[in-house]
Amino acid sequence: MSFRKRNIGLSAGVDRTAIPNAPAQPAPESIPGIRPSPDDGRPTTSTGTPSLDNLLAGHAGLPMGKSLLIEENGTTDFAGALLRYYAAEGVVQEQKVHVVGVPEQWGRSLPGLIGTAESLNDKRSDKRKDEKMKIAWRYERLGEFGAGIAGSRDAPAPASTGEQDGKPQAAFCHAFDLTKRLAHPSITNMTFTPVVPSRESPFTAILKRLQTAIASDSPNTIHRIVIPSLLNPTTYPPNACMPEYVLQFLHGLKALMSAYATRVTAMITLPLSLFPRSSGLVSWVELLSDGVIELCPFPHSSDALAASGGATSSEEPPQGMLKTHRLPVLHERGGGSDQNVGLDWAFILSRRRFEIKPFSLPPDEGDKEAQEAPASGGMPKKSDLEF
Amino acid sequence: MPSQPPLPPLLAPYLSAQPEASLTLVSSILGATSNWLTLRFLHASLSTSSNLNASLGLGESHNGSKKVVLVSFLRGWEFWRAEAKRLGLDLARLADKKQFAFVDGLSELFSAPQTVNAMPSVPSIASGPTRTSLPFRSQPGAVPGRGPPSAAPALAMNNDNLARSQTEQGIVKKLHFSGRGIAALDALERDIASVIQLQKSSMEDGEELLLIIDQPDFLLAATGPVMGIGATEMAEWVSGLQQHVHATIVTLAADSPLIHNASTSGHQMATPVESEHAAFAISLAHRARSVMQLRTLETGAARDVSGVLRISRGGGADDSVEERELLYYIQRDGGLSVFGRGES
Numbered sequence: 001m002s003f004r005k006r007n008i009g010l011s012a013g014v015d016r017t018a019i020p021n022a023p024a025q026p027a028p029e030s031i032p033g034i035r036p037s038p039d040d041g042r043p044t045t046s047t048g049t050p051s052l053d054n055l056l057a058g059h060a061g062l063p064m065g066k067s068l069l070i071e072e073n074g075t076t077d078f079a080g081a082l083l084r085y086y087a088a089e090g091v092v093q094e095q096k097v098h099v100v101g102v103p104e105q106w107g108r109s110l111p112g113l114i115g116t117a118e119s120l121n122d123k124r125s126d127k128r129k130d131e132k133m134k135i136a137w138r139y140e141r142l143g144e145f146g147a148g149i150a151g152s153r154d155a156p157a158p159a160s161t162g163e164q165d166g167k168p169q170a171a172f173c174h175a176f177d178l179t180k181r182l183a184h185p186s187i188t189n190m191t192f193t194p195v196v197p198s199r200e201s202p203f204t205a206i207l208k209r210l211q212t213a214i215a216s217d218s219p220n221t222i223h224r225i226v227i228p229s230l231l232n233p234t235t236y237p238p239n240a241c242m243p244e245y246v247l248q249f250l251h252g253l254k255a256l257m258s259a260y261a262t263r264v265t266a267m268i269t270l271p272l273s274l275f276p277r278s279s280g281l282v283s284w285v286e287l288l289s290d291g292v293i294e295l296c297p298f299p300h301s302s303d304a305l306a307a308s309g310g311a312t313s314s315e316e317p318p319q320g321m322l323k324t325h326r327l328p329v330l331h332e333r334g335g336g337s338d339q340n341v342g343l344d345w346a347f348i349l350s351r352r353r354f355e356i357k358p359f360s361l362p363p364d365e366g367d368k369e370a371q372e373a374p375a376s377g378g379m380p381k382k383s384d385l386e387f
Numbered sequence: 388m389p390s391q392p393p394l395p396p397l398l399a400p401y402l403s404a405q406p407e408a409s410l411t412l413v414s415s416i417l418g419a420t421s422n423w424l425t426l427r428f429l430h431a432s433l434s435t436s437s438n439l440n441a442s443l444g445l446g447e448s449h450n451g452s453k454k455v456v457l458v459s460f461l462r463g464w465e466f467w468r469a470e471a472k473r474l475g476l477d478l479a480r481l482a483d484k485k486q487f488a489f490v491d492g493l494s495e496l497f498s499a500p501q502t503v504n505a506m507p508s509v510p511s512i513a514s515g516p517t518r519t520s521l522p523f524r525s526q527p528g529a530v531p532g533r534g535p536p537s538a539a540p541a542l543a544m545n546n547d548n549l550a551r552s553q554t555e556q557g558i559v560k561k562l563h564f565s566g567r568g569i570a571a572l573d574a575l576e577r578d579i580a581s582v583i584q585l586q587k588s589s590m591e592d593g594e595e596l597l598l599i600i601d602q603p604d605f606l607l608a609a610t611g612p613v614m615g616i617g618a619t620e621m622a623e624w625v626s627g628l629q630q631h632v633h634a635t636i637v638t639l640a641a642d643s644p645l646i647h648n649a650s651t652s653g654h655q656m657a658t659p660v661e662s663e664h665a666a667f668a669i670s671l672a673h674r675a676r677s678v679m680q681l682r683t684l685e686t687g688a689a690r691d692v693s694g695v696l697r698i699s700r701g702g703g704a705d706d707s708v709e710e711r712e713l714l715y716y717i718q719r720d721g722g723l724s725v726f727g728r729g730e731s
Contacts, residue, residue, distance in 0.1 A: 211498070244611055244613055247605070247608055251497060254461070255495070255498070258493060277644070278643075282644070284640075326417050332462075332466070333422065333423060333721065334715075
């Protein structure tokens with residue numbers, strides 16, 4: 001470690017964004033929506049959520065051939081929002097999106113496209129510039145503090161994002177609006193695989209369909225496998241929870257993804273309230289996934305507390321905690337050495353973005369009386385202090 | 388932190404010398420996987436530089452090279468090949484030299500027939516970065532070893548992928564699980580044993596064969612008592628394989644739900660997955676010479692520590708195993724450093 005420069009700015013993961021002089025956008029990719037990881041050059045694709053991309057162990061995207069499991073506590077559907085961004089990003093990038101287990105209405109409720117992620121960032125930082133005093137322009141390209149978690153790779157490009165130029169440079173990640181509906185020509189490319197209850201494993205047919213679809217497609221097509229709410233009893237028959245069925249399915253999925261390691265990614269959500277992490281089955285589901293992220297939304301009662309959580313009033317209060325249990329590639333190699341691991345993350349879902357940022361406990365405002373009590377009660381007089 | 392050689396000195400004695408008929412158990416958890424340690428075992432056994440060390444007198448029992456058979460249930464050939472390359476091991480070349488063999492328990496373990504049928508147009512698959520690992524095997528399971536003459540003509544019609552898939556075909560034996568119960572396990576054992584025999588056939592005097600089974604506990608979890616496979620059967624399966632080789636290394640998961648839920652202190656009944664897994668892990672630990680436990684730091688993540696490696700004596704230990712607890716750190720470039728607590 002000692003050979004590494006230590007004094008290169010503390011903000012999020014500069015060592016991985018590394019080599020500031022290297023072109024931020026690598027050589028034009030033959031396949032849109034795919035870019036090499038800044039960490040080791042393997043192809044990655046976007047999850048549709050910039051801050052989630054940045055969380056993934058320095059790859060600034062989901063590496064191809066890897067799966068991400070998103071677990072959620074409680075009855076909220078934040079994981080579903082992440083999944084919709086992921087699917088919508090796939091549609092916009094004209095990748096083939098395979099959705100398992102939900103009817104086609106799900107596909108119609110994808111969030112609407114409002115531009116590239118960079119354009120949204122630009123707008124935001126413009127607003128910020130107006131409001132805030134500029135401290136040092138040369139730090140600007142490092143991104144807003146805490147906004148891009150692993151250092152925003154896309155910030156340095158001098159405002160030449162797709163929209164203004166007219167000649168769009170292929171965007172890696174897009175921004176979506178949850179209140180709008182996605183209308184895109186390639187939305188019809190989505191396929192929906194229903195879960196058909198059967199006496200045998202309900203997953204066999206699903207896996208077979210996925211396999212045929214991917215095997216028969218041209219080698220340049222990128223596929224996304226979207227599995228909302230795995231094992232949820234409203235979609236899956238009771239026997240789906242039998243370990244031999246679901247684990248064999250996930251193993252088959254893993255085999256499929258390692259066979260087409262440059263063409264497939266997958267995202268799965270799992271309701272933790274029904275299948276707690278303390279059960280052996282869920283442990284195996286996690287072990288079979290390349291990345292495991294857990295969402296713990298705050299209960300409503302703590303809204304008041306959360307509301308004061310933002311450092312300033314202009315910041316939105318966090319809606320929950322996010323834990324990373326395993327990250328793709330990094331943990332397969334042994335883990336550690338990523339500064340994103342083990343930190344406390346908070347997430348905020350707003351109309352236009354799902355943002356993940358470091359969580360910090362708010363100052364305890366309820367403690368005001370305690371602070372003031374000694375002051376009013378008996379602030380030591382000056383004479384008491386002097387000897 | 389100074390970079391250490393691929394086999395850090397603190398770790399080397401545990402990796403290189405495996406006595407006859409010994410079993411080493413490596414346990415991992417979600418956040419502290421065992422792949423890096425498996426790779427170090429490969430490196431200790433296969434690398435020529437470790438023989439150099441032996442000649443310098445670092446390891447006495449290390450005369451002659453070793454052969455390794457790796458059976459992996461959760462990770463494919465590409466992963467092991469790429470990661471070993473980062474350590475300077477060319478597994479493909481070693482496989483050509485019959486020093487290494489890989490048994491693939493991932494690709495077609497549960498889904499062999501479908502993939503074969505679903506690929507009517509194999510020869511027309513274009514080249515490119517894709518790895519078409521759906522080779523057409525004339526008769527899955529019928530050919531015991533890797534008969535090169537039978538596999539080669541079938542592949543000869545493909546031009547681009549030919550070389551690659553052929554080598555892959557030559558190196559990789561794919562496991563298929565079919566049927567249920569002990570019969571299914573026996574079939575797997577025969578497949579693995581055939582690979583072992585093939586390696587043995589080219590063995591010289593003084594060579595040792597090391598078998599690494601990566602996460603056989605998955606097989607147990609994905610089949611379970613419903614399919615007639617329990618902890619006892621799995622433990623017997625492992626000992627059956629042990630008889631073919633000099634020494635065995637088994638990795639398995641030891642996440643807390645998989646081990647602790649089975650105990651009676653739990654507030655609810657343990658599911659079969661949990662109880663069978665715990666029984667399997669414990670029975671192996673009792674037979675093992677040493678148990679290498681990988682876990683994350685209890686105090687939370689640290690920037691320069693990946694996890695804790697605890698080496699303890701198993702039930703079948705002799706006095707030669709020194710118990711230790713070490714910290715390890717995997718650098719971004721794949722380098723490893725192992726150190727004691729408080730050192731760096």
